[in-house]
Amino acid sequence: MAIERSRDSPPPVEGDFPTSGLEKSLADVIAERVREFRVKRGWTVGRFAEICGLSKSMLSKIENAQASPSLATLARLSEALAVPVTAFFRGLSEEQDVIAVRAGAGLDIAHRNSEHGHRYQSLGTMRAPHDSLEPMLVTLTERTDPFPLYQHTGTELIFMITGRMEYCCGGARYLLEPGDTLQFVGEVPHGPGDLISLPIQFLAVKSLGSRS
Template sequence: MTEDETTGDELVVAGGIGEALGAVIAERVRDFRQDRGWTVGRLADESGVSKSMLSKIENAQASPSLMTLVRLSEALTVPVTAFFRGLSEEQDMVFVKAGKGLDIHHKGSGPGHRYQMLGAMRAPHDSLEPMLVTLTDRSEVFPLYQHAGTELIFMISGKMEYSYGSSRYVLEPGDSMQFVGEVMHGPGELITLPIQFIAVKSVHPGG
């Protein structure tokens, strides 16, 4: 089964950081595919991502979702972070006006859960990925995640239970957590809505 542009599980390229991300990802995906001598159809078969979506990605008309990036990285045998290499060469500073962050839609999150990327700076030593997360509706199940590097969470409003490994922590405004990303983690019970927090990931290149 392939993923196409109608799933809603994609980053929408809409100026500023969206254009920068879209252009860099487009070039990286195309380069990795051509290095292997693959056609778009071959990459579609290997990754399970539709040819129409791949065409949009390689032409910077849409950026792939996090799940699509994982599928492409597995098919091309490169780390997910490889798709972002070169971003800092084009954009050394990111300024995002209030409410203008790049919206990211996660599968299974449902309506009322908003993820806004506030930047994606890449540097020789590491990379920072700040995101504003807004939860305005309860979800039946929140998927747990794991990733390379570390993550910092700072609560702005609301109250929630956050899972980290086998532990549970109740977070309220002003609370913060910093942890190693390889351990499974993610929101658990949403106690007081709306909930808003900032999540910042720090990842070493190639990690």
């Protein structure tokens, strides 16, 4: 299954009809979950609109997979329904044979530093029966407070695209320049250190291993 967005297509905004395969799959699953949770509470679309502060027409579009809700909208729905945001994605099949993401079409991921010149773009998650790959394009344009160190299962690879930085891994620091790579076990505390030359952009690929 190929997931591809036209190179000339603008990123979707709330209210846009989903265009790519992944967007349609997400819209279908979210529509089903929102409708399911609303009906369980015995609410009409109009009543639900009043509770969550959205228009009746927008809720109708979301429930019919005719609109892609923003993260802010999902947060409102989550609060009104008293369910975690992740509940809206239950039932989404993430196993694909092929995932193609055009330049600039990655999915922006919210992060504590997203409003301070840091951009995190998911390039899709490839899940198979025995492993999982999660590529992320990270762009840093401003210096902020020291980064927290992260830990996770599996392994990770960093490929430096532009800029220069020191990357912390365990008790060591590694100078990374364009073309450099760094691989490490995810359970070792790691994260960006000194941002030497901005803007910085690197590809981070996590391999999470078996899901058994």
